[in-house]
Amino acid sequence: MSYDTTRDSEQLRVIDPSIDDFIDRYNNSSGLADGSRQTVFLFPGGMACKLKRATAPYVDGVSTPQTFAYHTAWLEPEMLVWPDDVPDLEMTKVAPGKYRDKDDRIIVADGAVGYLGCTPYLGFTIWCKLKGLDYFVFGWDWRRRHEHSGRFFVKKFLPYFQARVKDECNNADPLANFSLIGHSAGGMVVNWILRKNDANVANMRLAITVATPFYGYAGQVHRWFEGQAPFNGLFNAFRKKIIKTICSFPACYAWMFLDEQTYTDNQAALAADPKYPLATYPSTDKTTGAIADPYNPQTNGALSRYPAPGATGFDATELVHAKKLVQYLASDLDPALAAKFFIIRGDTTANDTAGSTTWDWVPPTDPSPIADGAGVPGDGTQPAWTARHVGLAAANVITVNGADVEHTFTMSSPTTLGALAGVLGV
């Protein structure tokens, strides 16, 4: 079995106990108030899925299936203190679109992160139980290209899940009435799955995104230069390694503010958002105010926009690929698909979400060339203007307000869950 095939097979094996849990819940639930059954799959946010790393490397050239033991690689409280494990998440590109994990030790996803007894999805799962929804939290590897996670879900996971549940739940079909819910970057995977409209999901009732960016956000562009606290460590001792690790993650390239072409194509619609208009392009040069398109980085003599590939592993070809993806995810939807696409976006009413960035030329990369613009309405992480696809009907875009709809924990917010109940009809 190849590395990719082994990873997929291991991913299913690691998910198995979560399917056991689903089956237990299914067999011990009477379903919705009217007795009917409804399955919801939750895709947690980027960085909000737990990742596990094999304790031994995959070996090439072995014909028999390989299985491994795993330990948690993301996210452990100890990482605050000893972040030297974070670079173990680094990926290596072995061919265009093909990646391996560091030292060939396979990494798989397993549900949502929990951190010192704190998980962003606890409220959601309790709510599902109270409502009688049959829920499954689908951990996905947020480092990999979103379409890899989407394809795995549709082609590998869903048939496997359906067969197991039917087998152990008196032939009940968990996909007879099912919806996908994606939080934050998890919504980008849901958006991709909806658009691909594979036969395996043709029966999907609803695709719902919560606090998902359709046109990027400010946080990612900082990470190319600043790494990610608190894993940079004391006096930034680990920052270079953290930046190199982040630069190796293909998914992160698709998290930046929208490209100029997408902006131009949707400028009028973005400006016409009745509640949260986007008046100007959100990424501009620090000095001139000219457009600084993250997906079409210009040069200025010897100066450029991104850190040097040699030192950081920044991958310009990944940027090209990500541009195609973000354009695809922001493009017009088939009307039949748009009808089952719902969006929930948050506004904490604090007006302190970074809604734009300015960009200086590099080098130097330290201090960071990125600065956030003025705060705008949003959930503290995603500006409200980005968390709505402009092509959807007003009835399919729900805005929730209040301090409890803060981005990371919005899936445990009674306000957000109330909106979700309305969409799902429960």
Add this chain to the structure above:
Amino acid sequence: MAKKIEKAEVPTASSEEASAFVTALQEKFQRKKRTPEERERLRKYLAEYSRGYLRSIARRVLIDIMKGPGQTPAYGAKSKPSRRPTGKRAARSRRKSAKP
């Protein structure tokens, strides 16, 4: 009849508080090797805080990670003792009050 989840106040530390807590942790442990003894020392150190307090810190750390570096404090990068808003003494005092 549909059950309803009530809004509940879930304490969340401020970014500054979480940054000071994490920086103090890093100052205390990061320069030492991750041995079983050090891990045990870390476990005991964290056990001196109430679960509620640790959760409030954990919530903020998760929020700040998702948000990205631009809008959050640098956690440890500007942690020279003379400039730190809450040093070891303050951290000890808070720890006492946070004990269950």
